[in-house]
Amino acid sequence: MLDNYTSSLTSAHKKFLEKLFPGGVAFDPEVLRVYASDASLKVGTVLAVVRPENSDQVCEFMRWAETENIAVHTRGRGTSLSGGCVPTIPGIVISMLGMDKILNISRDDFVAEVEPGVSTAQLQEECEKLGMLYPPDPASAKATSVGGNVATCAGGLRAVKYGVTRDYVIGVEAVLPGGKLLRFGGRTHKDVIGLDIGRLFVGSEGTLGVITKLTLKLIPKPEASASVLVGYASLDAALASMGKVFAAGILPCAVEFMNETVLEILTKTSEVPWPDTVKSLLLFQVDGSNDTVPFENARLSHQLHDALWRMEGVGKDEEDKIWAYRRRVSAASYVLGPDRIGGDMAVPRGSILSAVRRFEKIAASNGKRLVAFGHAGDGNIHANLHYDASDPDDARRTEKTHHELDAAALEFGGSLSGEHGAGYLKDVSKQLGKDEHALMRGIRRVFDPKGILNPGKGY
Amino acid sequence: MLDNYTSSLTSAHKKFLEKLFPGGVAFDPEVLRVYASDASLKVGTVLAVVRPENSDQVCEFMRWAETENIAVHTRGRGTSLSGGCVPTIPGIVISMLGMDKILNISRDDFVAEVEPGVSTAQLQEECEKLGMLYPPDPASAKATSVGGNVATCAGGLRAVKYGVTRDYVIGVEAVLPGGKLLRFGGRTHKDVIGLDIGRLFVGSEGTLGVITKLTLKLIPKPEASASVLVGYASLDAALASMGKVFAAGILPCAVEFMNETVLEILTKTSEVPWPDTVKSLLLFQVDGSNDTVPFENARLSHQLHDALWRMEGVGKDEEDKIWAYRRRVSAASYVLGPDRIGGDMAVPRGSILSAVRRFEKIAASNGKRLVAFGHAGDGNIHANLHYDASDPDDARRTEKTHHELDAAALEFGGSLSGEHGAGYLKDVSKQLGKDEHALMRGIRRVFDPKGILNPGKGY
Structure with a gap:
């Protein structure tokens, strides 16, 4: 692995890139600024952005980058929430958006x-x-x-x-x-x-x-689908219902949950159709043929008889109205603070309730609220903390909470990330054993002996 | 990687193993003979068989085996059809059947x-x-x-x-x-x-x-299932029907096919319920709830309206009778010869018909018949050749056919194996590029620097 990466480009470097990527390279700081960050809002240093249009260019670029000891940060649409695209070690960003066919x-x-x-x-x-x-x-x-x-x-x-x-x-x-x-x-x-x-x-x-x-x-493609949003007095009651659905042999294509804080936020930020007694929501979708979906829907509804309230929809238009409540969560949560640290821990499915309750307690002990929602069927919890970055005490307590949540997820036999990846933000050594981590790095070296690919990211 | 593996055990070796695996080690040639082979019928050399009951024993054994340069062949139930369990390099077989909880x-x-x-x-x-x-x-x-x-x-x-x-x-x-x-x-x-x-x-x-x-x-677990065996005048007609099923948005849980040779064999070896006009079969299974399976079944049947003959079954007992025809294929095929070389090539799903026809031609050009059946939904073709090992000419032509089939599978963009693995019998270098193969071996060395694990097998 390299100790020192090339930290600035010579004019020879620039000439090489201009020749290899005619019209597809940028050195202008204004442009580079866009590629210095991603949805994590962390910022790195970009030496250049290149935008290949074919694999020959990529080959030639990668041959050169290894020889020149230049870090290479591959980038798609830059939506990583964990800083996966941020050049924390200065390097060249290779944008793959020119190869989008x-x-x-x-x-x-x-x-x-x-x-x-x-x-x-x-x-x-x-x-x-x-x-x-x-x-x-x-x-x-x-x-x-x-x-x-x-x-x-x-x-x-x-x-x-x-x-x-x-x-x-x-x-x-x-x-x-x-x-x-x-x-x-x-x-x-x-x-x-x-x-x-x-x-x-x-x-x-x-x-x-x-x-x-x-x-x-x-x-x-399944012919048809149906969705149902169901309200409960508590997350406890909601997840008990979910357990019955799986136990009945039903495999929905989606099972989302929202904790009490989410409902507070949704109620605060817009008109909501559910009564005040509803404090937690589950959202199910089933799919299949035009003939079978009504039956699947009925079978699902039967298992949800405990619900205090429900809203059903069949077909895209009706379902979109239902899903809009779930889609609104992320944006609405900003009422709790203009800045956010997002979590996407995964825990064994049967531990979701205990994990969310534990996370909420940790948040409360730091004077924070926990926005918890996500993919209940996978045990994948979006545990978001909002704060005001201009308030150092709030920022400190939020950061502290975030680390305590990660630690708690691991105590449940969970993972620090169910879908966002480790990127730059997750300390994977908390989760991976020393030997397991070393083995992964050994494999990485087989592909990339000098360590030029997305250094400082992943594992 | 080792050049020389330990090729015989010293009395110190034997003492070590007897102490580590009390009652769980064998050196008796009568016992070892069982572990020298697998369902491929290829034979290797076993120095000892050990049967751990816990992971501590496995750790101690693997520490020792690496130090002593001893090849280790892990074995389950020894059903590999590609020689995956055969100690082609003499070594110790570690049977995992003592850890079966x-x-x-x-x-x-x-x-x-x-x-x-x-x-x-x-x-x-x-x-x-x-x-x-x-x-x-x-x-x-x-x-x-x-x-x-x-x-x-x-x-x-x-x-x-x-x-x-x-x-x-x-x-x-x-x-x-x-x-x-x-x-x-x-x-x-x-x-x-x-x-x-x-x-x-x-x-x-x-x-x-x-x-x-x-x-x-x-x-x-899905509540219910149903199966249907459908007969066609040719494999061409059968696979055209399968295409319609997928195009209609139906995802069966199983789709099996049998070529004309399979039907000849089944007809020759037992009573069959289909008329003489049926030369090829498809076998579908759908699953779901008690309510939805009849609809799925009806929808499937609708797409199979071209079939000359059909046999339907709902629920385990009725379905078992249908599946019995599929299960009979392997055993019945021995009418074509007492010995077998099995293939389990995979091709892109849309190429199954062309691939089977090509395989049949190759077989015919070598004076052989091709038994072709398998998992049509995955493009996974069991292409079996039967022969008489006591007839050297037959054996030679069969071996030649087998290699030509492998080459043809690759021409279709296929794989030499869809499920049996490379084991000892497949020449993976025909399929894997040189650099890709080298990379895999590089990764293998990260796990196993001396190369003691199942050497000579895999890739």
Whole structure:
């Protein structure tokens, strides 16, 4: 691993980049500022931004970057909440948004081949036009690229039934430091020859190579869906109901929860349809055929008979109205403070209630409120803390709470991150054993001996 | 990597093993003979068999084996069809069948923790008693261990809807050469901290470590299922029907196909219920709730209106009668010859028909018949060749055909193996690029610098 990365570009460096990326390179500080940060709002130092349009350019760039000891930070749409795209070690940002094509979508193979910069929502849409579904559905699908989803193994709303990004990546083409382009997997849904390196790229946070092409598995698009928002007197009652749904053999495609603080915020910031007795919400979606969805919906409703209130919707338009309450949570939470530290811990599913209650207590002991919602079916808790960064005491207490929440998640046998990744913000050594961590770093060195890829990020 | 492995055990070696595994070690050639082979019928050389009962013994053994330069071949139930368990380099077989406990199955977490030696069928059964499903369902579930399934990323009958073994492994505990016990993942359904090493173990064919514990994701058990066996005049007509099913948005949990040769064999070896006009079969299964399965079944039947003949069954007893025809294929195929070379190539789903036709031509050009059946929904073709090993010309032509089939599978963008693994029999260099292969071996060295784990196998 390098001790010293090149910390400024010579004019020879700049000439090389200008020649390799005609019209696709920037050194202007105004432009670089955009690429110095991501949705985490942490800021790093960018020496240049390059925007390849084909894999040949990526190969040549990676050959050069390794020789020149230059750190390379691969970037999609920069929506990382954990600082995964921030050049904390000064380097060149390689924006993959110039490689954003859908290369093909096959109704025969149920496979899509895409460049990494393609918008997740666009891919979903194109697949659906052809009667197919690309199931990974991060809440941020409209804002993210598939390459970014792969780098973080993005989860999302349908994960409880359909799994996460990892489960749909069957082929990866990537360029390694030194400039070699490697291909793993392909268009077959199954392949057990050799180690499954393609999937190792999923969730690797830009540390193994620059992905230049992805082959994704698709499934038939379900004909119909229905959603139900159900209200309970407490999160305890809500999660008890959820347990009954799974015990009855129902596998919804989405199960979201919102704690009491979320309902307070929603009530405070807008008109809400539920009565005052409702303090916690669950949101379910089921899918299937036009014939079966009404039955699935009825079976689900039967298990939710304890609910104090419910709002049902069948089909996109009606469901969108219901989901709007869930979508409003993040923005509405800013009434608690203009700044935010977000958590996305995962715990074993049966521990969600205890974990949220524990998190709330920790927050309260620091004079903070906990906004807790997320993917209950996966045990994935968005535990957000709002504060005012201009108030040093608030900032300190919030930071302290955040670290205590992470520690508590681990006590439940959980993970510091269910979908955002470690990025720059998570101290993975709290979760990973020393030997396990060393092994991961050993593997990283096989791909990237000098450590030029997204250094300081991941693990 | 070692050039020379210890090729015989000294009395000090034997004493060490007897002390570490009281009552759990064998040197008797009669016993060792059993462990020298697997379902591939290839034979290797076993220096000793050990049977640990806990992970402490595995740690101590692996510390010692690395120091003593002894090759270690991990073994479950020895059902590998590709020689994955055969000690082609003489070494010690570590049988994991002494660690076969189900440690816990949680209805709250939808997680099972098991030791690797547990029988797949037993785990499935115990989960189902609790209303949960462990979806991976290799056709050989009754004969296999979960650890063996993980080593090969076993697929099976339900993969088209539920995925393969990889998709259900969320935690792996394994002992590496040198004796360190490492833990990756755990009981959370989602975890994106660090590289996904747990899943790298899936399909690693015993080359990365000795797995001592597995944490598996479960799903709610569907209430009901239905199967339909449908007959067509040709495989062409059958697969055209399958295409319509997927295009209609139906995701069956199983889609099996059988080519014309299979039907000839079934007709020759037993009474069959279909008319003579039927030359190819598809077998579908759908699952869901008691209410929805009849609708799914009707929707499926509607897409299969082209079929010449059909046999439907709802519920286990009726379905078992239907599936019996599929299960009979392997055994019945021996009418074509007492010896077998099995193939389990995967191709992109849309290429199954062309691939099977190509395989048949290759077989015919060598004077052979091709038995082709398998998991059509995954593009996974069991392409079996039967012959008489006592006839050298037949054996030679069969071997030649087998290699030509492998080459043809790759021309379709396929894989040499969809579920059996490379083991000892597959020449992975035909499929893997040189750089990709070198990278995999580099990763292997991170886990196992001396190369004592299942040397000569995998990749």
